Amino acid sequence: MKVIETIAEMKQIRRGLPEPVGFVPTMGYLHEGHLTLVRRAKAESKSVVVSIYVNPTQFGPREDLAHYPRDIRRDLAMLEKVNTDIVFFPPDKEMYPPRFSTWVDVERVTEPLEGAIRPGHFRGVATVCAKLFNIVQPAKAYFGQKDAQQVVVIKRTVADLNMNLEIVVVPTVREPDGLAMSSRNTYLNPEERKAAVVLYQALGLAQQLWSKGEKNAERLRQAMTELIHKQPLAEKIDYVSVADAETLVELDEVKPPALVSLAVKIGKPRLIDNIVLE
Amino acid sequence: MKVIETIAEMKQIRRGLPEPVGFVPTMGYLHEGHLTLVRRAKAESKSVVVSIYVNPTQFGPREDLAHYPRDIRRDLAMLEKVNTDIVFFPPDKEMYPPRFSTWVDVERVTEPLEGAIRPGHFRGVATVCAKLFNIVQPAKAYFGQKDAQQVVVIKRTVADLNMNLEIVVVPTVREPDGLAMSSRNTYLNPEERKAAVVLYQALGLAQQLWSKGEKNAERLRQAMTELIHKQPLAEKIDYVSVADAETLVELDEVKPPALVSLAVKIGKPRLIDNIVLE
Numbered sequence: 001m002k003v004i005e006t007i008a009e010m011k012q013i014r015r016g017l018p019e020p021v022g023f024v025p026t027m028g029y030l031h032e033g034h035l036t037l038v039r040r041a042k043a044e045s046k047s048v049v050v051s052i053y054v055n056p057t058q059f060g061p062r063e064d065l066a067h068y069p070r071d072i073r074r075d076l077a078m079l080e081k082v083n084t085d086i087v088f089f090p091p092d093k094e095m096y097p098p099r100f101s102t103w104v105d106v107e108r109v110t111e112p113l114e115g116a117i118r119p120g121h122f123r124g125v126a127t128v129c130a131k132l133f134n135i136v137q138p139a140k141a142y143f144g145q146k147d148a149q150q151v152v153v154i155k156r157t158v159a160d161l162n163m164n165l166e167i168v169v170v171p172t173v174r175e176p177d178g179l180a181m182s183s184r185n186t187y188l189n190p191e192e193r194k195a196a197v198v199l200y201q202a203l204g205l206a207q208q209l210w211s212k213g214e215k216n217a218e219r220l221r222q223a224m225t226e227l228i229h230k231q232p233l234a235e236k237i238d239y240v241s242v243a244d245a246e247t248l249v250e251l252d253e254v255k256p257p258a259l260v261s262l263a264v265k266i267g268k269p270r271l272i273d274n275i276v277l278e
Numbered sequence: 279m280k281v282i283e284t285i286a287e288m289k290q291i292r293r294g295l296p297e298p299v300g301f302v303p304t305m306g307y308l309h310e311g312h313l314t315l316v317r318r319a320k321a322e323s324k325s326v327v328v329s330i331y332v333n334p335t336q337f338g339p340r341e342d343l344a345h346y347p348r349d350i351r352r353d354l355a356m357l358e359k360v361n362t363d364i365v366f367f368p369p370d371k372e373m374y375p376p377r378f379s380t381w382v383d384v385e386r387v388t389e390p391l392e393g394a395i396r397p398g399h400f401r402g403v404a405t406v407c408a409k410l411f412n413i414v415q416p417a418k419a420y421f422g423q424k425d426a427q428q429v430v431v432i433k434r435t436v437a438d439l440n441m442n443l444e445i446v447v448v449p450t451v452r453e454p455d456g457l458a459m460s461s462r463n464t465y466l467n468p469e470e471r472k473a474a475v476v477l478y479q480a481l482g483l484a485q486q487l488w489s490k491g492e493k494n495a496e497r498l499r500q501a502m503t504e505l506i507h508k509q510p511l512a513e514k515i516d517y518v519s520v521a522d523a524e525t526l527v528e529l530d531e532v533k534p535p536a537l538v539s540l541a542v543k544i545g546k547p548r549l550i551d552n553i554v555l556e
Contacts, residue, residue: 160380
């Protein structure tokens with residue numbers, strides 16, 4: 001496993017990599033969810049590149065960039081174990097040099113949900129992904145379904161800008177009790193950690209109601225909201241959404257594929273999760 | 279010479295093209311300036327792709343999209359003569375399908391000069407170039423120095439998004455009297471055509487003063503402005519600029535490389551031209 005810390009070196013080594021190249025972009029502080037992406041990439045590619053880059057442009061001014069958890073040595077050990085070929089670990093000054101001024105801006109699908117709570121977030125995400133895709137030039141890039149809107153935005157970017165790669169979406173990896181894996185789960189104290197399962201329970205309820213024939217999207221939202229409100233540590237619901245899975249427009253009547261997603265503050269951290277009704 | 283009218287077919291044929299591929303993006307209605315780009319591409323590449331696409335997103339609502347001159351048969355005959363390998367001629371519905379919503383937005387260098395007069399113009403230019411570069415995947419793309427700010431914006435885009443191609447800038451091709459070649463020159467009536475040489479004369483004056491030691495940028499602007507005002511058919515000066523050639527920030531003291539550029543309405547059409555003081 002090679003660790004590469006400059007864009008020029010990454011581009012140069014890229015030329016000699018056996019094709020096809022699979023790519024897993026991450027912000028580090030890896031967990032089983034990331035490793036699942038790497039294993040999938042490994043199974044479908046001759047070479048696997050994993051990037052570790054805490055992208056500053058996707059954090060808002062009041063967000064947790066400075067405190068985002070980092071542990072590069074642990075990350076590298078984990079990536080070595082799953083036979084990663086290349087780790088790309090660029091510094092900020094290479095990714096965003098002084099005169100940097102180009103942004104990939106996606107309209108509409110970036111506006112609701114996370115985009116409404118975190119203005120500018122998806123501009124940062126789409127921009128860094130475009131950059132990383134151009135540097136790594138993968139045949140396929142792997143993303144977790146956990147960040148559902150991110151997946152929609154990146155698929156939109158790739159399609160609209162005619163990029164030459166396929167976006168592979170991998171099911172969310174969960175803890176035994178159903179909590180979606182996330183680097184931000186480390187912020188939860190033990191009590192909050194137990195309470196956090198309420199996101200999964202709310203999604204399960206929506207799935208159950210839908211399976212039983214409920215097609216009224218508002219009733220699904222209400223049932224989920226009520227369930228979450230019963231959990232005292234769920235301090236604030238940012239959104240509970242039942243939306244078209246491609247456009248992210250809120251639905252009146254549930255028509256599959258529909259994305260059921262939610263964002264809830266459990267203590268300090270803000271957790272997100274989702275399922276797709278198909 | 280093959281003419282290709284779908285993105286899928288262009289991407290497929292691209293895979294079999296002898297490398298390196300040179301690319302000349304155009305809006306058609308070709309003139310000697312375009313052909314010079316193609317010849318240069320031909321000299322430096324194994325395969326040359328020319329795109330003909332009047333990109334609607336770079337025209338403002340009050341601009342001349344509907345009346346932009348077009349003559350595809352004449353264009354194809356000209357391209358055939360200079361041994362173009364592939365002409366890419368995509369329809370709007372492929373380039374901008376209904377859910378299209380991703381834009382490449384370049385800050386700062388897009389704000390003055392043409393950007394100030396034509397809001398959104400460079401967003402359209404940067405976006406369509408990103409798309410075309412991804413579709414054609416050239417080693418080099420060729421642009422004329424005539425559209426100086428466009429060149430700055432595209433170089434910025436390529437650098438910031440880490441795209442894998444080189445932008446080659448080719449000197450402006452001029453008519454015998456010095457008028458820069460442009461598809462829009464066809465809008466000039468014979469009298470205006472004669473008057474249009476005033477742009478070149480103004481640039482020549484700036485060059486002369488600079489060569490004689492004038493380093494005060496404002497004096498260069500004033501001298502050019504005065505000369506243009508002596509031409510009665512020069513109805514309106516949009517700008518006369520002496521700016522840093524990379525940042526496009528107006529200069530007080532001329533420091534090479536400096537971009538001297540101007541935009542002047544001669545009758546109906548609005549003409550632009552520039553030189554670089556080095």
